[in-house]
Amino acid sequence: MYSISIINAMEVFFSINDFLFDYYFLIGGLFLSYLVYKIFHSLFSDNIYSQTNFTSRGHSWRSIQCHKAIPYNIHCSVCGILMLPLVGLFCECCAASACKRCCRIVDKKLRCKTITWPRDKIFQHHWVNVGTIRTDSSDNDDGLKKFFCSWCQRTKLCTYSALEPEECNFLKYRDIIIPPYCTQVEKGIIAKVKPLAEDNWIPLIIFANPKSGSNRSDEILSLFRGLLNPLQVVDLSRTAPETVVRWLPSRCRVLAVGGDGTVAWILNSLLSATHVRASVAIMPMGTGNDLSRVLGWGSGSDTHLDAHSIINTIKQADEQLLDRWKVTIAPRPGRLGRPRPKRVVYAYNYVSIGVDAQVALDFHYARAQFLYRYASRTLNFVSKCVMLEPGKEVFRFF
Known part of the structure; x- marks a missing residue:
């Protein structure tokens, strides 16, 4: 009787271990598969918001595929070619546009939006050419151009010679x-x-x-x-x-x-x-x-x-007051009973102690790793399912 009970207990133990092994193997496999997918998707797809393509001398260049709240010129302001998404760039701050070969020239000729201005001088519009009306009988330099102020969002249709300095009052915003x-x-x-x-x-x-x-x-x-x-x-x-x-x-x-x-x-x-x-x-x-x-x-x-x-x-939006929780952490005395300073932290929705807090800390450290650039919200959920082992208690204070 005793030997049979021991054998049955061992069979149950190994069956549970096999189930847990299969569970973690499945979750880990899905995790790695999704990570490989995100890496290849970010490398070979047009992820237009992943990073700034070029940054030099004030202008912050991005691909013209980006959905923007400001207009930009689909023709290069230097060579005048029609810019396709693969070669077209525009400055996300001032809306200046150029192809990849001419962006350095634009950096030298056109200034971007400045964050400072002398108080004794009149603040003027920052006009940027965002389009040209092309006709057979007019030259590109003398034709009508569409100018856009990157501060007040105002547009103006005129020739470059007729563009005079004018005070900007920021209008809408x-x-x-x-x-x-x-x-x-x-x-x-x-x-x-x-x-x-x-x-x-x-x-x-x-x-x-x-x-x-x-x-x-x-x-x-x-x-x-x-x-x-x-x-x-x-x-x-x-x-x-x-x-x-x-x-x-x-x-x-x-x-x-x-x-x-x-x-x-x-x-x-x-x-x-x-x-x-x-x-x-x-x-x-x-x-x-x-x-x-x-x-x-x-x-x-x-x-x-x-x-x-x-x-x-x-x-x-309506303004509402939000409670702030003050948490004081008193560490144990050090060597020879020497007291250690208390640590005060503030929380706004909850404070966790245990496995949940350890997972949050690991995620904080993981943000400095190279592979975190391929992370996503779905991948974070899968990671938490892998890292949180069943059966462990978490103490949470609300």
């Missing part, structure tokens, strides 16, 4: 743009932004994390750089929010583009800036987006992103 003459720069670093005297002036600051789960935050950066002052659009993979909140005006709106971790990072940075009173909107680009769902911003971003619609939604 005057109440959310930081004018270049309000920016003070010291030793190449933004030191201060002097507020405008207008009551309805509430600048919009964009914080986007390209390493978030959906990998679409780079698209948001490209969309808003053409509508706002480039200093208002912050790439969190290059610039930390702690360095930006130092020069923010006392009243502003903030759009946090990313997941829950990105939003918490931005909120903690604003906490250290006591002079800033900011209303924070969320564009969910992460894996879970729990805080975004609770506040009514949805669980994910739309397939088609419209910068104008996003700005209008932020302006019409």
Whole structure:
């Protein structure tokens, strides 16, 4: 009887192990298959928002396939050829366009949008040629051209000789743009932004994390750089929010583009800036987006992103107060009973201790790895299924 019971127990044990092995083998196989697919898809497909194609001397070049909120010229402004998607480039900030062979020439001849301007000089339109009306009887240089102001979004049809300097008043987005003459720069670093005297002036600051789960935050950066002052659009993979909140005006709106971790990072940075009173909107680009769902911003971003619609939604949103949780961590005494300093952290939706927290920490470290550039929201979900083993408890404080 005892030997039979032992044999039966061993059979059950090995059957459970075989089941768990098959389960992890299946999940791991799907994980690796999807990772290989993402790598080949990013290498051989036209991923137009994955990175900036060229960056040199002020202009930030991207492929003309990008959906933009600003127009651009489909003909090269230097050689005049019709630019196909494979060779066509345009500056995401000022809408200047050129082919890959002539972009260096445009860098030398045409300046991009500037973030500073002398206060004693009149701020003028930044006209960019975005099209030419071609006729058989007129030369390209003397024909009518369509000019676009990259600050006020105004278009003008005239010849180049008839284009006269004119003051720009930013028109449509005057109440959310930081004018270049309000920016003070010291030793190449933004030191201060002097507020405008207008009551309805509430600048919009964009914080986007390209390493978030959906990998679409780079698209948001490209969309808003053409509508706002480039200093208002912050790439969190290059610039930390702690360095930006130092020069923010006392009243502003903030759009946090990313997941829950990105939003918490931005909120903690604003906490250290006591002079800033900011209303924070969320564009969910992460894996879970729990805080975004609770506040009514949805669980994910739309397939088609419209910068104008996003700005209008932020302006019409209602302000609500959000609780901030203060967590104090008291470590054990060190050697000889020497006390260690306490650590204070702030949370905005929940705090986790255990396996869940370890998975979140591993994901944070994984963002610095090379293969993370091929990650996506779906891949993050699969990764969590592999990393979270069944049967382990997680303690969570709400």
